[in-house]
Amino acid sequence: MPLHRSRTPARARGRAHRAAAASALLPGALLAGAVLSGCGASSAQERVDVYAASSLTGAFTELAAAFEEQHPGVDVALNFAGSADLAVQIAEGAPADVFVAADEPTMQRVVASGRAVAEPVELASNRLTIAVAEGNPHGVRSPADLRRADLATVVCAEQVPCGRAARALEERAGVALRPVSEENSVTDVLGKVRSGQADAGLVYVTDVAAHEDELDGVPLPGAAASANTYTVVGLDGAAQDRAAEFTAFVTGPAGREQLRQDGFDVPG
Known part of the structure; x- marks a missing residue:
C-alpha cells in the first residue's frame, strides 16, 4: 500500500499557487481567458512518471527538482511507496516511465513483466x-x-x-x-x-x-x-526518451552526490 505519494511536480505546485492568487484579482471575462490559457500551458508540459522506493523520498525529491531546472518544460511526477507495491502496480499496467526498486529481486519482477525497455542500472546500496x-x-x-x-x-x-x-x-x-x-x-x-x-x-x-x-x-x-542494491530502469511508458535522460541523470555525478549526501553507498 502506498505510503507517500507526490504526483504533483514542485514547479507545477508553485504555478498553481501563483495562478490562484492572480485569479482572485481578475474580472470574469479575463479569468475565463486565463483558465483557458493555463490549460494550454499545462498540456504543453512533458511529464515523466517516476515510481520509486519510499526510502528514496528525500534524495529523489531533490533530484527531480534539479532535473526540472535543467529541462524547462519537463515535469517529474514522483510516486513513492514500498517497492513491492509499486512493482505490482507497474506489472498491472500503471502509467510509469521509470522504476526504482530497493532490491534486485523486486526489480526482476518488473523486468519479467515485460515493461522494462533497457537493462536495470545500479543506483546505490543501503544498509x-x-x-x-x-x-x-x-x-x-x-x-x-x-x-x-x-x-x-x-x-x-x-x-x-x-x-x-x-x-x-x-x-x-x-x-x-x-x-x-x-x-x-x-x-x-x-x-x-x-x-x-x-x-x-x-x-x-x-x-x-x-x-x-x-x-x-x-x-x-x-x-x-x-545491504540492498537499488536499481533503476526505464519503462515502456509515454515518455521513454525523457525517462532515459532522467535515469542517466540520477545515475550520473549529480545523482550520486545527492545520494551520498543522504547516506547511501554509491558505486564508483
Whole structure:
C-alpha cells in the first residue's frame, strides 16, 4: 500500500499557487481567458512518471527538482511507496516511465513483466540499522536485545526488500526476532518508532540520518553484507526518451552526490 505519494511536480505546485492568487484579482471575462490559457500551458508540459522506493523520498525529491531546472518544460511526477507495491502496480499496467526498486529481486519482477525497455542500472546500496528514540532510552545494543520481552520491535514483512534484508541479518546473527508487527514498507516501520508505537525497528541507515534530531541508530554487525542494491530502469511508458535522460541523470555525478549526501553507498 502506498505510503507517500507526490504526483504533483514542485514547479507545477508553485504555478498553481501563483495562478490562484492572480485569479482572485481578475474580472470574469479575463479569468475565463486565463483558465483557458493555463490549460494550454499545462498540456504543453512533458511529464515523466517516476515510481520509486519510499526510502528514496528525500534524495529523489531533490533530484527531480534539479532535473526540472535543467529541462524547462519537463515535469517529474514522483510516486513513492514500498517497492513491492509499486512493482505490482507497474506489472498491472500503471502509467510509469521509470522504476526504482530497493532490491534486485523486486526489480526482476518488473523486468519479467515485460515493461522494462533497457537493462536495470545500479543506483546505490543501503544498509539496515536499529532505529531507536533519541538517547536510546531502552539501552538497545545488539540484535539480541530485540528479543527482550520489554521491547516492542517492528520490522518489514519478508516479501518486501527491507524485510528480506532483515531476515538475512537474523540468519547471519543467529537471532530469531519476535516483532510485534511486520510492515509493508520501511516507512511504516520508521513511522511506528517515531510515533512511539514501537521501541525499536529495523530501518535503513538513511532513514535514521533523515531524522537524526529524534532518532538514534544502533549499528548492526554484518549489515554491509546484507545491504540492498537499488536499481533503476526505464519503462515502456509515454515518455521513454525523457525517462532515459532522467535515469542517466540520477545515475550520473549529480545523482550520486545527492545520494551520498543522504547516506547511501554509491558505486564508483
